[in-house]
Amino acid sequence: MELHMKATLPLRAALTANAVFSLSSALLMLLVxxxxxxxxxxxxxGIFQLLAVGLVVFAAELIYQATRRRIATWRALLASATDFTWVVASIVLLSVFPRLFSPSGDLLVLAVAGAVFVFGAWQLWAAGHTHRTGEGGTYRHCIVVETNAPAQDLWQIVGSxxxxxxxxxxxxxxxxxxxxSPGVGAxxxxxDRAGKRWSEECTAYDPGRSFDVRFRTEAPDFPFPASVMRGGWKIMPSAAGSQVMVWWELTPKPRLLAPLILPLLALNADREFPRIIQRMAATAVGNAGGAQPPSNARVAARLVPTVC
Incomplete structure (x- = not known):
């Protein structure tokens, strides 16, 4: 956990600095x-006040992300996209309306756009850095989902x-x-429904607890941008029932795209896997009770804001 917190410091600093700059700009437009x-x-x-309100909302989102225990890099990616949009809009505005501002105004708009670009680039680099494992060019994303299904029942589903x-x-x-049968070497x-195909070789299998896989990235039709890719599932008992940890480690291809690839992987995992695990938990609870539960079965699954 200590290593993870250290890895997130550049992103937290970038988000905080961007928030301070945005709030300062908003206060100027609101107060003077x-x-x-x-x-x-x-x-x-009127336009200044409208921009100020938008900047306050933007800064609040940045501060919220910077202070979370588990930082969402895909939301930092959205923040960078917003920053780059501001830069492009500033250049377009000066190009389409060359006499809208005074000469000093043009310089001010360009200076602000330059600062915003720096914040966007800083956040983008730091988002990739957050996923770095410290081992060469390997990056990691991990989630923990808690359910009210018993761990031993849920393993029967996950381990299949x-x-x-x-x-x-x-x-x-x-x-x-x-x-x-499921096990090492399987x-x-x-x-998927888009026709993409891939294979995963089981490299570790601890019945009732966990399994690891190696994605066969050497296949000529491997569909994901990685030269090396591993992953795994782990089931842990909890007070509520069980926690499921799912992790991925990969060397992006090309590596320069890591600040884009990893936050997008995080977005997809954070959005999809709690629902996937909820379906697994519903089946596990239904099997334990002797019948498949209806689609509206009360089986909870939530993303735990923890570091893994």
Whole structure:
């Protein structure tokens, strides 16, 4: 956990600095709009106030993310996209309306755009850094989902490697090659509804507890941008019932895209896997009770804001 917190410091610093800059700009436009108007060479207090409100909301989101225990890098990616949009909009505004501002106003708009670009680039780099494992070019994302299904019952579902398609709507099919039993050496093949196919070789299997896989990235049609990719599932008893940890480690291809690839992976995992695990838990509870539960069964699954 200490290493993870250290890895998040650059992103927390970037988000906080961006928030301070945004709030300072908002306060100027709210409290002294006439001064801002003189700097720009245009008096538009209504527009200044509207921009100020937007900046306050933006800064609040940045501060919220910077102070969370488990930082969401995909939301930092959205913040950078917003910053870059501001930069592009500033350049377009100066190009389309070259006489809208005074010469000093043009310089001010460009200076602000330059600062915003720095914040966006800083956040983008730091988002990738947050996922770094410290081992060469390897990056990691991990989630923990808590359910009210007993751990031993949930393992019966999770540990059945070939049945993953029953719980993941994006998959068209999944199976273990040659009908092998789940365990070290078993290979799970998957195909999603877009026609992408890949294989995962089980490298560790602890019955009732966990399994690890190695994605066969050497396959010529491997669909994901990684030269090396591993992952795993782990079931842990909890006071509520059980916690499921799912993790991925990969070397992005190309590595320069890590600040984009990892936050997007995090977005998909944080959004989809709690629902996947909830479906698994519903089946586990139904099997334990002797019947498959209805679709509205009261089986809870929530993303735990913890570091793993």
């Amino acid at each position: 709009p006439e001064v801002v108007g003189r700097w720009l060479g245009i008096q538009a207090p 490697l070939g049945d993953i398609m029953r719980y993941m709507p994006s998959l068209k099919r999944s199976a273990v090659l040659d009908g092998k 290979v799970r093949t998957c195909e």
